[in-house]
Amino acid sequence: MDASSTSSITSKGQVTIPKALRQQLGLARGSRVSFQLVGDHIEVRPCRPQQPLPVSGFGMLKSKRPPVPVDFDAASLLRP
Incomplete structure (x- = not known):
């Protein structure tokens, strides 16, 4: 499939x-896109996160x- 569909x-x-375009741009369910009217056509662009994703997930879960x-010491659990 070419870039135009x-x-x-x-x-x-x-x-x-189209699936090929979604895959090429890394768009998945829940991805956000923006629309812009340019002259006589509409441009659809993927919205990239403002902040980079964290390298580590440390601290993301609440308990x-x-x-x-x-x-x-986890090994202390093994000792009788």
Whole structure:
């Protein structure tokens, strides 16, 4: 498939972006796109996150359990 494809507009005004184009741009379910009127056509562009994604997931999960002490030794659980 080339970079230009056609799609129909549904009664709700929705358009399907062809699979090859979604894959090429890294668009998945929930991805956001922006629309801009340029002259006599519409440009659709992927919205990239303002902040880069974190390299580590540390601290992203919340828990109601008390934190594990820093000096906790998991091997101590194996000793009788």
